Amino acid sequence: MGQTVIEKIIQNHTGEEVKPGQIVWMGLDIRSARDFGGPNVVKNYEREFGDAPLADKEKTFFTFDLCVPACSLKYADNQQVCREFAKKKGIKVFDVDSGIGSHVLVEESLAKAGSTVVGTDSHLNILGAVGCFGQGMGDVDITVAFKTGQTWFEVPETLKVVIKGHFDFPASAKDLTLYILKKLGTHKAALKAVEFYGETAQSLSLSGRITLCSMVTEMAGIIGFVPEFSDLSREEAAKLSGSKFSPLQADEDSAYSEELEIDISGIPPQVAAPYSPDNVQDVSDLKGTRIDTGFIGSCTNGRTEDLALAAQILKGRKIKEGVTLKVVPATKRVYEEILEKGILEDLFRGGAIISSPGCSGCAEGHIGLTGKGEVQISTGNRNFAGKQGKGETYLASPAVVAASCLAGQIISPEEL
Amino acid sequence: MKKGRVWKYGDDVNTDVIFPGKYTYSVLEPEEMTRHALEDLDPDFAQKVKPGDVIVAGRNFGCGSSREQAATCLKYAGVQAVIARSFARIFFRNAINQGLPVLQSGDAVDSIENGEEIEVDFASGKIKAEKGVFAFSPFPESVLGILQEGGLIPYTRKKLEGNR
Helix, strand or coil: CECCHHHHHHHHCCCCCCCCCCEEEEECCEEEEECCEHHHHHHHHHHHHCCCCCCCHHHEEEECCCCCCCCCHHHHHHHHHHHHHHHHHCCEEECCCCECHHHHHHHCCCCCCCCEEEECCCCHHHHHHHCCEEEECCHHHHHHHHHHCEEEEECCCEEEEEEECCCCCCCCHHHHHHHHHHHHCCCCCCCCEEEEECHHHHCCCHHHHHHHHHCCCCCCCCEEECCCCCHHHHHHHHHHHCCCCCCCCCCCCECCCEEEEEECCCCCCEEECCCCCCCEEEHHHHCCCECCEEEECHHHHCCHHHHHHHHHHHCCCCCCCCCEEEECCCEHHHHHHHHHCCHHHHHHHCCEEECCCCCECCECCCCCCECCCCEEEECCCCCCCECCECCEEEECCHHHHHHHHHHCECCCHHHC | CCEEEEEECCCCCEHHHHCCHHHCCCCCCHHHHHHCCCCCCCHHHHHHCCCCCEEEECCCECECCCCCHHHHHHHHCCCCEEEECCECHHHHHHHHHCCCCEEECHHHHHHCCCCCEEEEECCCCEEEECCEEEECCCCCHHHHHHHHCCCHHHHHHHHHHHHC
16 A cells, blocks of 8 residues: 555654554654743753753754744743753754744755654644645643654544646635635544645645645644645745755555545635634625734745735735735745845835734734734734734735735725 | 543634633743633633543634643643544644543533533543443553653653663
8 A cells, every 4th residue: 555745754754664543753853942832842851851962953943933033021031041041952043033933944954855843833834835744743742852853643644635727816825725724624634634736736836835735734634745846846945945855755556534626716815704714705705894904924925925926916006094014024035035026115115014024923023913803814824813912813815915905905906 | 530520612622712822922830821721711610620620622622823831721720631522633742741631532522511520431441421421542552651651751751761
């Protein structure tokens, strides 16, 4: 019997033949902790293992991305706790100016196709976008990963999703993702790895792959892979991850728990209404919903291509008076790219404020929270009650967020 | 084996309501964490929960943010076990790693009502409730080892000491 992508990656890191349902101890190529979770990892480590050395300091990292630079004293203290531990142990810190950890790990060629990475970020499975096993875990798991370089893991079953048809502007990878989330809900992919196939999946850019794979978390799945790469997307992934790029492929006779086809032909932009990411509707069904603020960024939609899409809508226009638009590039590298390409200027002149790179907007941070009664439209991945403050959050693509900020209400870009 | 009162909730109970986001971004002590457990879902819970109580919920319990505190606050509140139709994976792991048993049994979830007293027998894999006795699938050996040692860290320490 053949094996799926996740089965191959896990097997390569356990040294025994694996099958779904089996719980194994697997080796980890990279273990990381953020400024969220990281301080607890340090506290656990020092309490439980004292001065004992890490399994391998060269494979252990801190990636500060949640509240960067610190906007509360607690965060400042917590980050310093991590820095001091890092200094003692000789660990590299991607500090408060770096950006979202999962993206930094890809840009730095640390998260490689076929490798295994864990960290304290529930969207670390984004790394599936480059064929890497990424998994968010709690601080106890990560403490043990720092100490032993290993973790226990249940080999998941794999769901095969074949995407049929194509999407066209104003739809984007985010709309494809929200549409798939609507179809799969939070149950069909629950506790499974997902492999996405079809011509549209194959030709997704790296940024589009990241968008799709990031929201496998919201589908309650373990991780998403898009195993096949068109020449263009392979070239892009190889360029970004900076190394020989050879993602593992599933065997033809792999056993999938289920095989589904989702036809996306002609989908309009999709919007997830409060308070659940799978509460997805066509943009036209929510047209006219008043919005007070927009957010473009996050690990789901914070790459150059995402910000370029928003800039294209905003160029030569101004967001509606009384509306605010907050933009947060995923990483410092993305920041540099939008600066060089003039995207930053288009966003700024359109009325956006642009913050330092990181997770802000999805979590607490400089870009702010929503107050009671405030309505936000966001390119993030979660709109649970209380997640970004007391207001309501709608999830959409960068293009829909930009258009809605121009109109002061939810609207499709083609209707501007 | 001890009787515990059931606190019953629905599907998709996310970690933001199990342990509110506004408290997560700081390192908190166990007693303080217990006071905020399930605060946004059921304000009564933290005040009235007693050691040995059991949470019963629907699908995808513990979805959302990876915060460890969602499992620890329940453990520290004395929750004996969480029984659900299914669990979000990160929560499932965190619970096991904290030594908090998480049991899957759709039949038990269908039958057990809020406020009733139930017994959980980990050795035989049975839940004794008012409307009957329900079985749950036993833990695989590696997970059982972690639960028996009281969590992943004590388990790892024991393993490291054994290797010496």
